[in-house]
Amino acid sequence: MQVLNKKELQQFIKKHQVICGTEERPALMLTPDNQIVKAFYRRKRFSRSTFLPQAKRFVANCRKLLERNVRGPVAREVIYCPDIPVHMVVYERLEGQDLRELCAETDSDCLDILPDYLASLHSKGIYFRAIHLGNVLFGADDLAIIDVSDLRAYNSPLGIFQRARNLAHLLNTKDDKSYFVSYGVSRFVQRYERCAEFSGFRRFLFRNRLRLRLDSDVLDELAKQSNLEGTSDTN
Ligand SMILES: Nc1ncnc2c1ncn2[C@@H]1O[C@H](COP(=O)(O)OP(=O)(O)O)[C@@H](O)[C@H]1O
Ligand SMILES: [Mg+2]
Known part of the structure; x- marks a missing residue:
């Protein structure tokens, strides 16, 4: 030093x-x-x-x-x-642009790779407390996280409750909510669940915990979109 x-x-x-x-x-x-x-x-x-x-x-x-x-x-x-x-x-310095800027300049479809990326961080045991779109960079065909002083790295994949808490933190971020709404909150969550290979009872537990953690306006979006897609978010 x-x-x-x-x-x-x-x-x-x-x-x-x-x-x-x-x-x-x-x-x-x-x-x-x-x-x-x-x-x-x-x-x-x-x-x-x-x-x-x-x-x-x-x-x-x-x-x-x-x-x-x-x-x-x-x-x-x-x-x-x-x-x-x-x-x-x-x-x-990493090559690329943060996802918040990218959403503002292009459209929210650039979030397509984020659920997969988040599921892979979680499976590697990374709990990134400071997760929001301004702290994720897209560049060189891949994502990267910055602003990393506030994270925990475990030696095993995160549990369902930790995953739900982290995903809720991301979806609740005030500055990013409109991008998730335009991408589709339910679409985002379903994609995460697919990437995390949740099904049956694990998905049920995850969804319930997620619902408890989401702000009411985001929760409304999740329910609204699930209904539109004709899917039930209770199973
Ligand atoms: N390693 C990096 N490579 C490229 N850009 C970066 C890097 N670190 C930070 N930035 C840019 O600077 C911005 C702020 O950096 P960050 O570390 O998140 O600081 P803050 O504490 O202000 O949030 C980021 O949103 C990003 O655009
Ligand atoms: Mg930051």
Whole structure:
């Protein structure tokens, strides 16, 4: 880990392009050789990040994703400036565009590959807490996750309840709801269930747990579309 004082940090920032945040408090920067520098500021005087900085979790999670063959950031270096205090992680920029931008620029059919991808993350034991369309990149014919400081990597596939909670979190995201509605909430859920190879009682359990976790407006969409398709979402 490289340690910089405040003056050195200012010089470091000057050499980079700030893409998120301000020169005084950059959140995301681009290096001249196309790497990303993400800053993690300590939020409270004493918080979880005092003992286990988010940056360290980010780096550890990058490694866990790599071990499981999941495309994600590859961390190169951690920089620490105790005067602020801030940790910064330098990682490779991935080719592609996030799905939220892609939905806005094209249409929601670009979500077609997401249920399959999510089911495969879950089967690899990845519980990505920060899942939303802005944290999934599409590029090089594949998806990747970014913003990975908040995830758990288990050594076995996720259970049904964890899967339902994670999928509900994705579908409930305020900024993304309209894209899921236009894609079809029921279409999305059914696709996930197919990819996860749920049938019979497992599907029944999954659906029930999902319903408990969905916001009422998303739940209404799920029911409405299931009725239109002439399918029952109770079995
Ligand atoms: N490794 C990466 N490759 C390409 N683009 C990235 C990468 N990391 C971040 N970005 C871009 O920067 C945006 C914000 O990054 P993110 O890590 O999600 O920060 P925030 O904490 O602001 O959500 C993403 O939505 C994406 O467009
Ligand atoms: Mg993000």
